[in-house]
Amino acid sequence: MREVSELDGVGPQVASRLKALGIIREVDLLLHRPLRYEDRTRIVAMNRVRPETRVQVEGRVMHQEIVQRRRRMLLVTLADDAGQITLRFFRFYPSQLRMFRVGNHLRCFGDVRFGPQGFEMAHPQCQVLGTGEPPPLPKHLTAIYPVTQGLAQATLAKIIDGAVERLLSGIIELPDPLDGTIDPGLVEAVRQVHRPGPDADLDALIDGHHPAVQRLASEELLAHHLALTRLNRARARQKAHPLEPDQALDAKLLDVVGFEPTGAQRRVIAEIAADLNTSRPMRRLLQGDVGSGKTLVAAVALLAAAASGRQAAIVAPTEILAEQHYNTLSQWFAPLGIEPVWLAGKVKGKARREALERLAGDAAVAIGTHALFQHGVEFRDLALIVVDEQHRFGVHQRLALAAKGSEGERSPHQLVMTATPIPRTLAMTAYAGLEVSVIDELPPGRKPVTTVALSQGRREEIIDRLRRALAEGRQAYWVCPLIEESEVLEAQAAESTAEELSAALPEFTVGLIHGRMKPADKQQVMDDFSAGRIELLVATTVIEVGVDVPNASLMMIENAERLGLSQLHQLRGRVGRGSAQAACVLIYKPPLGETAQKRLEVMRETTDGFVIAEKDLELRGPGEVLGTRQTGMMRFRIADLARDAELLEPVKGLADSLDTAGADIVIERWLGDAEQFVDV
CATH class of the missing domain: 3.40.50.300 (P-loop containing nucleotide triphosphate hydrolases)
Structure with missing residues (x-):
């Protein structure tokens, strides 16, 4: 199996970024599971769009203007035969002004919301269609992958799609020692994960209960079982x-x-x-x-x-x-x-x-x-x-x-x-x-952190509460978790929030820390926060582990419904480390799904990490017991021990059915060089 650095279009810089995602070999591309999917297989008429949906529309530019509200923005009116929609851009460039010339024919994809002028999309992805026949729509859903700093989603998706195409055309061979033992087959499972049809069960694909995901998870758990068995035999000596x-x-x-x-x-x-x-x-x-x-x-x-x-x-x-x-x-x-x-x-x-x-x-x-x-x-x-x-x-x-x-x-x-x-x-x-x-015991004197969940609609009230706490000499965190698959967009969200809070709280010093900052700059911000020179720290989830500032006693977590229980618990653990009574505010965007609602209830009811871990296992939600998919540093690529506990027993049977050669193939595919796990 080739290394990605040998593939066409993958230079040293891209190979280095891929390596940060754990993608070193061509097979690793096939095992890089999408975060979610977008339906670009159809065009939605503008009179059929609905708020809180993610859709693709086509139309002509009827109007564009730059307006000055609290901040400068570009507004574009796009219309089809059925209606019109507003495209809103808070950041824009001269090239975009040319793209949105009146009369241009565009295809745009993005989130729909209801704004002051009716339905609108903020920062949709757009392409100019030109005067000829528009490009064909995809026949399968578009996979969105976890990425890393310096690696664009489009670049990664193109590289993975090339690998999937080579697999389906027989250029890449994936030997399947479990062929006939477990369905679907390996190649078909990979195809369904990366190129699901328009009518695929998206919820099952995303939460991992889809047969294709379960097929891959079973083999990954099998690889770990086989490797640990070999390592334990060697360790005994x-x-x-x-x-x-x-x-x-x-x-x-x-x-x-x-x-x-x-x-x-x-x-x-x-x-x-x-x-x-x-x-x-x-x-x-x-x-x-x-x-x-x-x-x-x-x-x-x-x-x-x-x-x-x-x-x-x-x-x-x-x-x-x-x-x-x-x-x-x-x-x-x-x-x-x-x-x-x-x-x-x-x-x-x-x-x-x-x-x-x-x-x-x-x-x-x-x-x-x-x-x-x-x-x-x-x-x-x-x-x-x-x-x-x-x-x-x-x-x-x-x-x-x-x-x-x-x-x-x-x-x-x-x-x-x-x-x-x-x-x-x-x-x-x-x-x-x-x-x-x-x-299983906390140091004496530690007070449990009080936790409340509040809707985004009460943002002014939350900021007012924050103002009073800072005025008392306390320090606080405001966390903006990953909003998209891109660190760039995550950093932009944190920057926008820091600007908003600086304007709302001019009497206090607001700091900012996110994953795209240089290590020395991150350390300087943390030093300033630890020393009290920064009263409010706006951060991405880089502060999830290890940050210890005893005077910080207030934690605001925005979009809390997007996070798993373990990560929410880790973030809450950044406060309550001093003598003051600490509080955590979980800010959510309604309406809440059933699983998200249960997660927030658990966070309000207990601060016991072991109770939370058991509840995490029960809920089987996106939050993982063993870590967070967002960091890109999971122990497992596909499997999730919280979700897949019922696969563990069958995996032992699969292990017994394999000979040494089959075991080597499975271990090498998921963990790399099988020689590291030989029974020496």
């Missing part, structure tokens, strides 16, 4: 350096930290210490709700490696979270004579060379991002790896870091942590071969 805790050093750490561990923390510390002090590699999953104190538990484990004269590394999925770990652990470890090494993508030049020298030399503790996995990073004696928010790292990344501490049959201890509580049955399946520890 592995050895590790025993790491003996230093009780005097632990006591000094607790003096520096300045608070007593909870009973749950002490229990988990003892479980980990017992694992570390053996010659069998520890494989332990640490679950702890937001704010439960996992960092202290990790710190004690890191000290055990340092006290034994060996090395430990803690790795986090984002620079914001990794840098927070670095700042916290540096403060705790400095009085103990330990200076952690910091390594992230932004560490360059002399600082990077010095960090690499220390890792290969006398450094006891390393802290960083996936940069710690990279080629050229060598450790003197890596004996313990701590992975935070572990579901956000791919199999390849976790194996790459473990390999840095492996020699022959000797392997590092591993502690993987998550603040996303996972129902125990799923944890045992998703993390087969790992022991599970749970911190």
Whole structure:
């Protein structure tokens, strides 16, 4: 199977962006599941459009004008034989003014709403049709894919469509060891996922209950089952350096930290210490709700490696979270004579060379991002790896870091942590071969966050409430979650919201943070917010994990109905970390669907992450128990353990039906090089 970099039209830059989505090989394109679908197979007459629908219309430009309201905008009147519609653009360019010349024939696709002049579309996608025969309409629904910064939806869709075409014409061969065992067949399942017919069950395709999605999910779960079975056989023969805790050093750490561990923390510390002090590699999953104190538990484990004269590394999925770990652990470890090494993508030049020298030399503790996995990073004696928010790292990344501490049959201890509580049955399946520890107790003095759900129609009232809270010296977050498949549009939404709130609250400093900002700029904003120089922080979901500002006690989540329970719970966990009573306002756009309504009810009723995880499993909604599809860093491409729990038992039967060659094909397709999972 070719790598995407070998495909026509995929240069080094596009290949790099595809890699950020986990797309390295041609087959990865076929396994990149759409977020949703658009129906561009038909033209809707303008007198038949309805608000809150997404449609395609055709017509001629009757009028265009630039108007100055609160902001400058372009208004275009488009008409067909049945009626007319207004196209509204808040951002526009000279080329668009030419596109919308009076008399031009256009085909436009977008969301319909009812505006001051009747039906209108804001920023629809338009093409000029010219004077000849209009281009034919597609015969299947148009898939919309998760993308990443710098990769346009149109570019990705074209590359994936080319791969689907090669598959259907027989140029790409997908061997199917399960042929005849499970329906539909593999090629047909891929076709239905990427090119569903106009009458396909869209709800089932999007929520994952469609037979085609279930077919692919079953094979993906099978790949993980087969790989974990092989890895566990190999692990049984592995050895590790025993790491003996230093009780005097632990006591000094607790003096520096300045608070007593909870009973749950002490229990988990003892479980980990017992694992570390053996010659069998520890494989332990640490679950702890937001704010439960996992960092202290990790710190004690890191000290055990340092006290034994060996090395430990803690790795986090984002620079914001990794840098927070670095700042916290540096403060705790400095009085103990330990200076952690910091390594992230932004560490360059002399600082990077010095960090690499220390890792290969006398450094006891390393802290960083996936940069710690990279080629050229060598450790003197890596004996313990701590992975935070572990579901956000791919199999390849976790194996790459473990390999840095492996020699022959000797392997590092591993502690993987998550603040996303996972129902125990799923944890045992998703993390087969790992022991599970749970911190089920919050530090004393923490007050539960009060949560309310309010309609967007009460926006002025919400802003007024925010004004009063800021006037009392409190700080607040206003989160704008992913509104589209594009980080660009997400950033634009956050920018517009920041402008709106700055105008509404001129007496306060409003900050902005989103995924398209440079790491140094993001860090500066967070530093200013932490120091109180910014009172209100408008953010995308980049602040979902790891941000800790005790004075921030108010969380506004816009379009809350779009998010899953786990992500809502993570965001709410950013407040309530200080002594003040904290509140979370879930702002939703009515009307609410049944699942969204239940999610918001759960958020109002409980702050217990484990209860929320169980409810998430019950609802089987878009919110995932093991992470969020929006980040593009899921553990699974297609499968969702919350939704697909009932597939787990049949998967074991499928595994028994495969020979070694068939198992290799399945593992290689979903996880890459099957040689990494051989039973050695």
